[in-house]
Amino acid sequence: MQRRTFLHTVSAPLGLAALNQAGLAPTTVRSVSASAIRTNPRSSVIVIGAGAFGGWTALVLREMGHDVTLVDAYGPGNSRATSGDETRQIRCGYGDRLLYAQSALRAMAAWRERERQFGVALLNPTGRLQLAPDWTPSLKASQGTLATLGVPFETLSDDDLRKRFPQMNPDGMGVGLLEPGAMVIRAKQAMLAVSQAFVKAGGTLRVARVKPGTVTGGRLVDLQTDDGSRLAADAFVFACGPWLPKLFPALLGTRIQVPGRDVFYFGLPAGDQRLAFPHFPNFSEDRYYGFASIDGRGFKVCPTTGPSSYDPDTDERVVTATELRRARAYLAQRFPSLANQPVTESRVCQLENTVDEHFIIDRHPEMANVLLAGGGSGHGFKHGPVIGGYIAKRALGEQTDADFDHMVRLAR
Ligand SMILES: Cc1cc2nc3c(=O)[nH]c(=O)nc-3n(C[C@H](O)[C@H](O)[C@H](O)COP(=O)(O)OP(=O)(O)OC[C@H]3O[C@@H](n4cnc5c(N)ncnc54)[C@H](O)[C@@H]3O)c2cc1C
Numbered sequence: 001m002q003r004r005t006f007l008h009t010v011s012a013p014l015g016l017a018a019l020n021q022a023g024l025a026p027t028t029v030r031s032v033s034a035s036a037i038r039t040n041p042r043s044s045v046i047v048i049g050a051g052a053f054g055g056w057t058a059l060v061l062r063e064m065g066h067d068v069t070l071v072d073a074y075g076p077g078n079s080r081a082t083s084g085d086e087t088r089q090i091r092c093g094y095g096d097r098l099l100y101a102q103s104a105l106r107a108m109a110a111w112r113e114r115e116r117q118f119g120v121a122l123l124n125p126t127g128r129l130q131l132a133p134d135w136t137p138s139l140k141a142s143q144g145t146l147a148t149l150g151v152p153f154e155t156l157s158d159d160d161l162r163k164r165f166p167q168m169n170p171d172g173m174g175v176g177l178l179e180p181g182a183m184v185i186r187a188k189q190a191m192l193a194v195s196q197a198f199v200k201a202g203g204t205l206r207v208a209r210v211k212p213g214t215v216t217g218g219r220l221v222d223l224q225t226d227d228g229s230r231l232a233a234d235a236f237v238f239a240c241g242p243w244l245p246k247l248f249p250a251l252l253g254t255r256i257q258v259p260g261r262d263v264f265y266f267g268l269p270a271g272d273q274r275l276a277f278p279h280f281p282n283f284s285e286d287r288y289y290g291f292a293s294i295d296g297r298g299f300k301v302c303p304t305t306g307p308s309s310y311d312p313d314t315d316e317r318v319v320t321a322t323e324l325r326r327a328r329a330y331l332a333q334r335f336p337s338l339a340n341q342p343v344t345e346s347r348v349c350q351l352e353n354t355v356d357e358h359f360i361i362d363r364h365p366e367m368a369n370v371l372l373a374g375g376g377s378g379h380g381f382k383h384g385p386v387i388g389g390y391i392a393k394r395a396l397g398e399q400t401d402a403d404f405d406h407m408v409r410l411a412r
Pocket residue numbers: 048049050051052053054055071072073074075076077078080081082083084087088089090208209210211239240241242243247261263302349350351373374375376377378379380381382383
């Protein structure tokens with residue numbers, strides 16, 4: 001695909017320091033002036049799905065000067081989307097998965113810059129505490145990766161944990177790895193802000209459910225909406241998260257699993273802010289994780305169990321008694337001051353898991369102009385601003401990081 005020379009004429013860079021370092025993001029991301037867009041050739045791209053993968057891709061493509069339509073069945077930030085939950089974490093502790101840790105580090109800088117650009121409060125600098133009975137290989141690997149990348153961290157002994165966090169009972173957890181730079185992102189708000197920025201930049205947003213339409217000569221010509229109308233473009237990005245197996249059952253039906261997850265928010269005792277942001281970090285251990293109370297919502301607890309299969313269109317977003325019991329038992333053990341506190345809010349979300357928890361970002365084997373982007377596997381949200389740049393480049397057939405391409409390939 002022809003490179004867009006007009007990009008040299010454009011104005012203020014957007015998050016370039018962070019994005020360029022990425023090697024995952026286009027070097028061509030710019031805030032493009034209206035006249036530059038009007039007078040230069042561009043590709044038409046339709047991005048299907050306004051979640052973390054598709055929303056950011058559409059925004060970056062538009063900022064590159066392309067003619068972009070973002071289509072979502074339920075609209076940006078919708079409560080069925082995996083990205084439509086209230087909060088998501090960004091951290092660099094990634095075991096031995098250096099490429100994701102690098103991407104997360106770049107994404108942190110990009111999120112900060114975008115937060116400033118959007119003028120919406122999206123980030124809470126919470127920090128993150130990983131707990132384990134001992135220094136597991138994964139925790140050690142995280143330490144190594146954080147050290148390699150120069151990301152600050154602290155290692156805490158049982159004694160340290162007790163002194164530092166008296167509001168937590170660390171029994172059974174001998175060690176802690178604290179990443180003070182980790183943050184919580186207001187996820188739904190972020191997706192709304194991204195789509196607003198996209199529209200402001202001249203992108204077209206449509207609320208419609210679509211599926212692939214006519215295929216000619218190994219290329220997709222158009223999409224078909226539920227009401228039978230057609231949307232044509234040069235290139236298509238299907239960033240449909242947990243819906244991808246439904247849209248492409250033969251290709252992705254077994255590659256992406258969609259289990260459900262219950263998320264609970266427990267009220268803090270009156271007058272007690274010890275487990276509220278900024279007094280306590282995000283925490284995780286083997287089968288549970290959560291966040292301190294943010295915006296008065298309550299202390300977030302997520303058991304990493306739940307139904308093995310979930311339909312994102314039709315299943316009720318109602319938590320189960322089994323998962324509530326699990327969450328309460330955990331609280332009673334680890335955060336005893338919350339043992340008898342009521343649930344103040346709850347959410348039901350679904351994952352889109354690949355077997356190895358690597359994303360899937362690759363061309364459709366039978367449609368050369370179709371890129372599939374998904375498989376967030378419980379960790380995709382944070383990468384949005386960086387992965388959006390990566391997906392944009394892939395959609396345009398531009399060169400990207402070969403190691404990352406290999407990691408997220410379809411055939412594995
Ligand atoms: C409980 C839970 C906790 C998580 N915690 C974290 C975390 O702390 N940090 C982190 O980084 N990640 C986390 N994740 C993972 C992260 O949320 C996902 O990886 C990410 O949000 C996936 O984004 P997506 O764009 O692929 O999918 P989605 O956000 O689901 O977006 C897909 C969009 O496609 C649209 N769509 C689907 N089909 C069609 C169609 N046919 N036509 C038009 N539109 C369509 C949908 O309406 C939807 O809006 C978590 C996930 C869960 C479930």
